Amino acid sequence: MAEADRKIFKYLASSAELVNISTPDTQVHNVQKLTIIRYVVLDIYRRLFSIVLLVNIALLIFVLLTGDKLRALVNAAGANLMACGLARQPIIINLIFWIVCAIPRTWPFRIRRIAASVYHYGGVHSGCGIASLVWYIATTVTLTVDYISGKQNISSSVIALTYTLLVLLLIIIAVSYPTFRAKFHDYFELTHRFFSWISVILFLALLIKFTDDVKNPSESLGRAIVNFASFWFLITTLCAIIHPWILLRKIEIQPEKLSNHAIRLHFDHTTTSFGKGIQLARHPLRDWHSFATFPDPTRDGFSCLVSKAGDWTADCINRPPSALWKRGILIYGFAYVMRLFRRVVVVTMQTKQ
Secondary structure, three states: OOHHHHHHHHHHHOOOHHHHOOOOOOHHHHHHHHHHHHHHHHHHHHHHHHHHHHHHHHHHHHHOOOOOOHEEEEEEHHHHHHHHOOOOHHHHHHHHHHHOOOOOOOOHHHHHHHHHHHHHHHHHHHHHHHHHHHHHHHHHHHHHHHHOOOOOOHHHHHHHHHHHHHHHHHHHHHOOOOHHHHOHHHHHHHHHHHHHHHHHHHHHHHHHHHHHHHOOOOHHHHHHHHHOOHHHHHHHHHHHHHHHHHHOOEEEEEEEEEEOOOEEEEEEEOOOOOOOEEEEEEOOOOOOOEEEEEOOOOOOOEEEEEOOOOHHHHHHHHHOOOEEEEEOOOOOOOHHHOOOOOOOOOOOOOOOO
């Protein structure tokens, strides 16, 4: 979405002189700058991202100056990792959309317009992801200093796990950079997914080993680990990751080719409601794609429209599938915010034939 916004508003800014041919170049340039700042640099996604990150940085400074640093750093890293995972969890997403879009249409338009930006929740996901890395770097530095100084009884295996996890987190953040993500989306998706799974498991292993090293000899490992808030944060994160995959199914579909650029896929395994989307894949461990769903008035079930936008969609049109994989539940998306308004204008573009 951020990349699309950037292209749209770059075009609008570059076309500013068309509004008034007599407008001086300086004023046109100022309009371009203000447009880019308002609608690209300060869009809702980036504002959410910045708020989350700045709050975490302020808390990090506070923790470094006071309190039990190491435990607080580990717990904060785990909390942000949990928030990062929950921000992409289908049940949580649906709950957020349901609560926010339950605002009555009688409320002031300004409030409803702000609420309609709920689909920018990805800013929270990204902000918590970067924040978890920041907290984890601070954790790594503190652990390393304590290991070298002998302040705590930390084993070399803890240090090895610590730096292995740090490398994985850095790779996850690196491949998430918008330029890399746009050019190598398939590599981004696979790396992001599998490295994230491994990172959560490694973090849990690190936490267990670290607890075993520093706990009181008279205390059992089980009792010591459950007193770590980060342990429960990681368990929650694991549950959030596992849940959609428990609902992984291969479902039969009825393809209806509309043109060389679009195909309609019909489903009958369940029903849909306004504003929901489905995630589909040819192979469950490869790239997944999301599509808006439409209730089918002539039969039980629903359909989705796939237009040519890349290799996967082109292959879907050229070789119509008889079955596809789906995971999780149907998820509310951008269209659901329309229910906040009495009237809406939908702008569409013609597909290439």
